[in-house]
Amino acid sequence: MVRKIGNPYLLTAIAVIGGGLFGFDISSMSAIIAGKQYRCYFDQSVDGSCTGPVPSVQGGIVASMAGGSWVASLFSGFLSDAIGRRRAVQSATVMWVLGCIITSAARNIPMLIVGRVFNGICVGICSAQVPVYVSEIAQPSKRGRLVGIQQWAITWGILIMFYISYGCSFVKGPAAFRIPWALQAIPAIVLCIGMIFLPESPRWLALKGRWRECEQVLVLTHGHGDEYSPWVGRELEEIKDWVDTERQSWTAGYMQLFSPRYLNRTHIGLFTQIWSQLTGVNVMMYYITFVFTMAGMTGHQLLISSSIQYIINVVMTIPALIWIDRIGRRPALLAGSTFMGIFMFATAGIFATYGTDPGPEGVDGFKEASVQVNGAASRAVIACSYLFVASFAPTWGPVSWIYPPELYPNHLRGKAVALATSGNWIFNFALGYFVPPAFVEIKWRTYLIFGIFCVLATIHVFFLFPETSGRPLEKTTEMFEDPKGIKYIGTPAWQTKNYYSESVREEHGEDLPK
Template identity: 30%
Template sequence: MNGYIVIISIVVAMGGFVYGVDSGIIATTLGHKTFAVYMFGPTATNAPLQGAIVSLYNAGQAVGTFGSGYSADRFSRRWTICVAGILATIGSALQTGAQEVGMMIAGRFVAGVACGIILSVVPVYIAEVSPPKDRGFIVGLQGLMISIGFMIANWIGYAGGFAQGDAQWRIPLAMQIPGAFLLAIGCFFIPYSPRWLIEKERYEQAQQVILRLHGDQGEDFIAQEFIQIKDQIALEKEGRSTNFLVALQKLFSRQYIRRTSTACFILSMGQLSGSTVIQNYQSIFYSTVGYTGRTSLLISGIYGFMGLFGQIAYMLFVADKWPRTRTLWTGSAFLCIMISILMALSSQYPAGTTNQSGPRAAIAFIFIYSFGYALFFNAMVWVVPVELFPFFLRSIGLGLAVFSKAVTAIVLAQITPIALQNVGWRFYALFIATNFAAAFFYFFWLPETKGKSLEDIAALFGDVLATEPLGEIQHGDEKDPNALNSTAKHVESAA
């Protein structure tokens, strides 16, 4: 694997780290009583405001997706990610200095806008610089960074419990700033996406970037890849408007609606798997089985490690080894079983129970659930959606999918505190049903995309390809040897 691709992918995947820290830090922040008293008054409880702090972050994500597709196509993936890093820094600063709950919500909203852009554009950039055979692994770097960010956020939150007064939650919130700042700075040292350069007809720059990215694949591969990308983008341009709104309408046309709905379904089901609810409201779940205060924060810190371990297992044993479809339907079935067990344990061992074996078992299965989610979904829910769209719809399409994810998260953030107060452990039944439905969909209707180039995948949905699939072109059997040879020489000279 080309080390240069890995390095620039890690730089861009800092966006995943930013998202992991931003989304993870709120779980421990809500667990600090000093924060609850400062924001909600002496009672330290206010379910609607607590839900608003979480849901406005998700609302920000939804807003961030609106302009991300246009910006990524107009100004490049690179500089769009840079702007997201700047916005994340501003949002984190607002949270750190929050003087009342409105300022806190505003900070979460701005950070959410930044993360909406990050989640829409970072997977696109990484996928467009990755070779087909390693795309699952390299795009999975974003999932790895999300896990690392979430794990670090949990331990920062736990460490905050040893501080005094408002420092318990202000210092942890300030720890969101370094990652966002590094992301913005790192964008000055990465190349443009070669597909974006080709779309802008900046061919010499594109050839130089392709040579740098895939020089280890051989001269023929580089020439073939350049020709396939160039011809496919040219074919997609024929007879279509470059207007953003027209492109948005295309997502719902008969030709692309299956891809659009599949991408939205995968990311929405990532939320309806129950992962975000368990992540954001851990302290409430732990209190239902009798663990509160600093003990709850310590359990949250250990919980963060499970996601990291699961993501590492994905990188080593699943990425580009298992078919995408098998990974997703197996994962959905696994989570369905885990949540069924959690539901049974929570019903039999409520808060205040004298038998500690039940609560301990419930926490153990929450940990196993976290490991399983990271293993099967943390990366794959980004790998598959970004593979589904042609170039001219890729940024807009993934942005719409992230928007659907954010809307789903908003609804869950608002109803979860109220549901936990009123129906308790029965709330798990929702996620049992959604995971079962997802497994059914993935098994019967999701096409397999592993190992195919982004251009080749379009053929799975009936699109016409401008050239033969890259993986099927053999050395010495090209359709236009002269064109390939001349392009190879041009790439060579561009170096």
């Protein structure tokens, strides 16, 4: 029998490699689409001027990965419930390796899109089920930190692959993009092997009636090998109580998520992922080279300036990993969307006031770079981009993965998070396709649209998103069902509290006041 890893940080570090794959895709595209080798090989210009795919096709290439992710995230709930969280992630890695083979060997745009769809299938499964797995295995006081590592893995994937792609930009010919796309297969292989050494989710085992295995996992991960640990006993009893109470209402389909009892939770989880995309983060990640081209950056200066943004993304995610459980989910979301909206409006104002029209061919051959600023205005645009990412990284970035798994009961969590994550990917797909033509057609007003979305997200969170930090997963129902017996109304979101302190004391065996 394979010896399983019990350290929650180590097992999380292995599981979130799945998030790193998404990051690899983001930066491999953002770095490569600016390269002459890519633009010449997939050129669609009439005169052969190496301007690359036309904006609508380029949007389709980028969006194809998200399209595959959307489909996969929806069926990932059934897959995860059937074979387990761990095996679902392992199966996804096979699709990623296959996608890397196809994209690195792509002879034309359709073949490239097919490969990216396969990559998307893997990312869709991993992005939906890795947060479920980690949240179901983590202690309440550490749950936000551990699930948030998924976002940190994404930022590291973005940074690492960006520099690999930048290094390969000096290679002549198609190898400049084939090498990075092929190297993306390596972390997927590591993930597939690493998952062999991880235990299955104890809550999934409980749902399958495998109580002895459930207890063994809790002893391994929460009891540090001590089967008489009080904390393990309490958690096992909570899981058993929940199973006994809720077994009568179990159904296997998605439709229960839209019943009166769960509709509010479904809408909150779904919009957590939707708003994370509508903040405009896609503009700042996939298409940052277009943005900085409009700000006067060219050549290798363009790629280096873009990489600074990815470094900021990695560094600024760290505060969330340290403090997100203490601070709570609501304050992070409210602050993040507020500041992101400010920087989106500021960028729109700078382009509207100081921008000039470079003509139909755009800046430096990029039609998407349809506005140009110089001097102080250029530096202001770059500063706003950096500050936007610094606002997203510790807030909506990690919390969009942390929050949805905390909202749902055990028997619905796999499918519910899959549905919520599908919201991320369908809007990722739509915005990935929308942004290049939007830069061409409505120019600086693209930023205005995202700024308005940030304001709407702030309002929505304040009135309808409750605080979940520190609560055991089995106790979140109390927030959504009125204790006086009026079902499905629950506690107003702005009146919910952070239970981090109470959960820490319970985990250390301290008695709480009655």
